[in-house]
Amino acid sequence: MTDLFETIRRVLVPIHKEGYPFIAIGIVLTVLAGTFVQFLGWIFLLLTLWVCYFFRDPERIVPVGDGLVISPADGRVNLISTVLPPAELDLPSVPMLRISVFMNVFDCHVNRVPVTGRIDQVHYTPGLFLNAELDKASEDNERNGLVIETRQNGESVRIGVVQIAGLVARRIVDWVKPGDDLTVGDRFGLIRFGSRVDVYLPAGTRVLVGLGQKAVAGETVLADLRGTGPVRQFRRV
DSSP: OHHHHHHHHHHSOOBOGGGHHHHHHHHHHHHHHHHHOHHHHHHHHHHHHHHHHHTBOOOOOOOOOTTEEEOSSSEEEEEEEEEOOOGGGTOOSSOEEEEEEEEOTTSOOEEEOSSSEEEEEEEEEOOBOOOTTSTTHHHHBOEEEEEEEEEETTEEEEEEEEEEEOSSOOEEEEOOOTTOEEOTTOEEEEEESSEEEEEEEOTTOEEOOOTTOEEOTTTSEEEETTOOSOOOOOOOO
16 A cells, blocks of 8 residues: 555656646636637646646755765756856856756756755846857856855855756746855756756866766756765766
8 A cells, every 4th residue: 555655756746836827828718718619628728737747846855974075957968168157146256067957848857956955146137049059158148147155175155056047948047145144955947848057167176077977957967066986987878
């Protein structure tokens, strides 16, 4: 019986409240369309079910350990590079490690805090809606940036987390403000519908993922701030 309940819990994933208005609209359109043209009713029903799926908000099992940086988003690791951080984050103007996770419209879009710490600042920047997979999307697209102050080896470390809108995305939502204390894995926002999240980390951080790897928000370890341990190698099979 316990296994049955666990299976049901995994299938019936909770839906985030941000999706309720869209689901309500979908239900209304389904009923109206189905009243006049049954075929259209089925189409709107499928779209409504997809909206429920898009706004799913499953539980995650968060790794806990000194220096670990956890993925803030579900999706594919599409960029790993050393770049200057966005000026609006007010981070030191020196090259930092950037790890980008691209979310397509089938990924869960609830974003999670990559490290335990305090929100130092939140900065929204209007912009374009280019393909979020492009490198220049970090500078040109609409985005919302967070600076999180965490502790590492007794010292303060500031990292950046940037939500970037994409071709389809037209709305970045975040629920945090400067001064909030958050624990790694806590939910901090989402992006509708297809986008990217960049994480900016200090030079010397050890990367623990590979390009093209599937990341799971709140579970996949992206990097280690301590910069220790062997370098990971990856291969495509």
